[in-house]
Amino acid sequence: MEKAIFAAGCFWGVQHYLDRAPGVINTTVGYIGGEKENPTYEEVKSHTTGHAEAVEVAFDPVLTGFEELCKLFFEIHDPGQTDGQGPDIGPQYRSEIFYLNDKQRVTAQKLMQALRDKGHTVNTALTPASRFWPAEKYHQHYYDKTGHHPYCHFHVKKF
Numbered sequence: 733m734e735k736a737i738f739a740a741g742c743f744w745g746v747q748h749y750l751d752r753a754p755g756v757i758n759t760t761v762g763y764i765g766g767e768k769e770n771p772t773y774e775e776v777k778s779h780t781t782g783h784a785e786a787v788e789v790a791f792d793p794v795l796t797g798f799e800e801l802c803k804l805f806f807e808i809h810d811p812g813q814t815d816g817q818g819p820d821i822g823p824q825y826r827s828e829i830f831y832l833n834d835k836q837r838v839t840a841q842k843l844m845q846a847l848r849d850k851g852h853t854v855n856t857a858l859t860p861a862s863r864f865w866p867a868e869k870y871h872q873h874y875y876d877k878t879g880h881h882p883y884c885h886f887h888v889k890k891f
Contacts (some may be wrong), residue, residue: 733757734793736801737764737830737861739784740809741817744874745885746787749808751873755796760788761874762866764830770865776824785824788864799839802829803891806843809884812853818884830861847890 740746743761750759763771766783776783789801809817811827831837837858844854866872875881 733790734798735832736789736791736798736836737786737832737864738789738801738805739764739786739826739828739830740805740811741785741825741827741884742820742882743785743787743867743871745817745882746785746805746808747873748875748882749804749885749887750787750789750801751876753791753796753801753804755792755794756789756801757792758790759873760864760866761871762786762788762864763824764862764864765828765859769863773868773871777822779823783824783865784826784828785867786828786830786864788866798836799843802836802840802843804887805829806847806854806856807890808887811844811847811856814855820884826857827855828857828859830859830864832861843891850890852890 763783764786766781768781771781
C-alpha cells in the first residue's frame with residue numbers, strides 16, 4: 733500500500749472522486765499544511781491555522797499509481813484557481829499536492845508541465861507533506877452519507 737495527499741477545494745468532492753478510482757483502498761479527509769496541531773474544522777475555516785482541506789489516499793500500487801491518481805486530481809478541479817474552488821473561496825480550499833517522496837514530486841512536476849504545455853493555467857502548490865490530521869467523523873465520506881453530489885468538482889478530461 734502507498735499513500736498520496738491532495739488538496740483541491742472542499743474535501744468532500746475530492747474524496748467522492750478519489751474513492752471511486754481503481755486501486756484506491758481508502759480515503760480520509762483532513763487537514764494539512766498549517767501550524768496548529770490537531771486543528772478543528774471551525775479553526776481551519778476561520779483562516780487562523782494555515783491548513784488546507786485535503787484527502788489522504790491509500791492505494792494499491794499494483795492496481796494504480798501515483799501518476800494516475802495525480803491525473804485524476806487535476807481533472808476534478810481547476811488548478812488555475814487560487815485559494816478556492818468554484819464557489820468555495822479561502823486558503824483552506826487551495827490546490828496543493830503534498831508529496832511524500834521525491835518520486836511523487838517529480839511526477840507531479842511532469843504533469844503540471846504537461847498541462848501548461850496544453851495551455852492550462854496551473855497554480856497548484858507542490859509541498860513536502862507535513863502531518864496530516866484526520867477531520868471530524870461527520871466529514872468522512874460525506875456524500876456517501878448524505879446522498880448528495882459534489883457541487884464544485886466535475887471530472888473534465890485533460891490528459
